[in-house]
Amino acid sequence: MVFAQEYTPHPALQEFVRYYHIIHIQLDPKISPEQLPTKPYPPTTEQCLYFYPYDLPHSVKVGNQAPEGATPGIIVGQPLTRMNITINPNYLMLKVSFQPGSLFRLLGVPMNLLTDGHADLEAITGKAVREVHQQLPEATSYAAMIRLVEEFLLRKATQCRQAVLPIDIVARQMLRPVGYHQLDQLAHEACLSVRQFERKFRERVGVSPKLFTRIARFRQAYKLREVDPNRSWLDIAYGCHYFDPNHLVKDFQQFAGTTPASCLTKSWLIRISSGDIHLTEARVHKVVVFLLCSPYVLWSILP
Numbered sequence: 001m002v003f004a005q006e007y008t009p010h011p012a013l014q015e016f017v018r019y020y021h022i023i024h025i026q027l028d029p030k031i032s033p034e035q036l037p038t039k040p041y042p043p044t045t046e047q048c049l050y051f052y053p054y055d056l057p058h059s060v061k062v063g064n065q066a067p068e069g070a071t072p073g074i075i076v077g078q079p080l081t082r083m084n085i086t087i088n089p090n091y092l093m094l095k096v097s098f099q100p101g102s103l104f105r106l107l108g109v110p111m112n113l114l115t116d117g118h119a120d121l122e123a124i125t126g127k128a129v130r131e132v133h134q135q136l137p138e139a140t141s142y143a144a145m146i147r148l149v150e151e152f153l154l155r156k157a158t159q160c161r162q163a164v165l166p167i168d169i170v171a172r173q174m175l176r177p178v179g180y181h182q183l184d185q186l187a188h189e190a191c192l193s194v195r196q197f198e199r200k201f202r203e204r205v206g207v208s209p210k211l212f213t214r215i216a217r218f219r220q221a222y223k224l225r226e227v228d229p230n231r232s233w234l235d236i237a238y239g240c241h242y243f244d245p246n247h248l249v250k251d252f253q254q255f256a257g258t259t260p261a262s263c264l265t266k267s268w269l270i271r272i273s274s275g276d277i278h279l280t281e282a283r284v285h286k287v288v289v290f291l292l293c294s295p296y297v298l299w300s301i302l303p
Contacts, residue, residue: 001026007146013153015164016102018046020149022142024092037087042256043079045175045216047103047111047206049096049121050074051149053136055088062257072133073121075103077114078206078215082257094136094145096153100171100212101204105162106153111206128152166190167200174213181213217241218251225260233260 003024009017027036056070062082104111107124122129132152139145167190174181186209187197201209221240224231237248252260 003142005142007143010150010154013150013157016098016106016157016160017153018097018099020146021095021097022092022145023095024142025087026091027087027089029089031089036089039085039087040256041079041083041085042218042222043081043215044219045078045100045212046097047078047100047114048076048098049103049149050076051094051096051132051136051145052092053094053133053139053145054090054092057091057093058086058088060084060086068118069120071120071122072136073129074118075107075109075114075121075124076118077111077116078212080116080207080211080215080255082255094149096149099168100175101165101168104204105164105168106156106160108162110203112202115206125156128155167192167197167204171201171205171212174209175216181209183209214251215255218255221248221251221260222256 001024003022005022007020007022009020051073052070053072056072059068059070060066060083061068062084068083098106101111103109109119109124122133129152132148135148136145139148170186170190173189174186183197184194187194190197190200192200198208201207201212205212207215217240221236221242224236224239225233233248234245237245240248242248249260252258
């Protein structure tokens with residue numbers, strides 16, 4: 001069984017939350033560890049909370065051998081490195097994707113402390129989230145899970161004393177990588193000097209403005225190829241405002257840990273053996289587009 005759906009946040013939370021996303025994959029509980037599918041997660045421009053009510057994921061960062069620590073709830077800073085996640089037999093992920101700077105406002109955690117890393121959510125928020133962890137596995141529907149998480153976030157939002165600043169609005173605009181963002185213009189729109197803008201941006205988002213726009217442009221290129229596998233990388237490079245294709249290759253090597261030519265090939269696709277999943281090669285692309293774990297992230301199932 002495979003379920004994937006995005007949910008719109010409560011109106012009172014939309015200044016903080018971009019969207020919720022649930023992925024639920026159930027495999028044969030007798031499946032051997034060697035047959036468990038692995039999903040690559042290249043970086044995207046977001047900071048998130050993740051909840052795992054059932055099986056915890058087995059996550060390994062590219063370049064590392066030891067798995068990342070896993071708990072029922074984690075806060076994830078701006079990722080810079082591809083993560084390979086092994087899908088356990090009863091895998092349910094509930095993701096809360098935040099507006100840039102909103103996790104800093106909501107939890108008071110400088111996001112530069114979590115860049116390319118994560119922390120146990122309970123260690124930061126205390127017993128308030130412990131009740132959510134206890135109730136999520138007992139929820140009778142996915143919508144009920146969303147409500148439990150949303151009630152927790154609404155309580156945190158009422159305690160938030162940090163207003164939305166111009167720099168937060170600018171950061172949201174930078175999610176749309178249209179052309180090249182001039183640093184001095186961004187700083188001007190944020191009503192800050194260039195030095196102040198860079199310092200506050202790192203504190204609220206976790207990385208420099210330049211690196212943030214690079215990741216946003218990489219994700220745009222990744223999306224375009226995913227949606228249209230026949231589109232040439234040369235066309236994508238110039239369509240995403242890369243100076244030349246070599247800069248696109250450099251970004252893929254840094255953020256995806258592979259070259260564009262090797263990306264989005266069968267070696268990157270999940271293979272799931274399940275009694276109720278039967279797909280032909282002709283239907284793979286439709287599944288790729290439908291099962292999006294996060295914006296523009298590849299989810300594919302092959303027989």
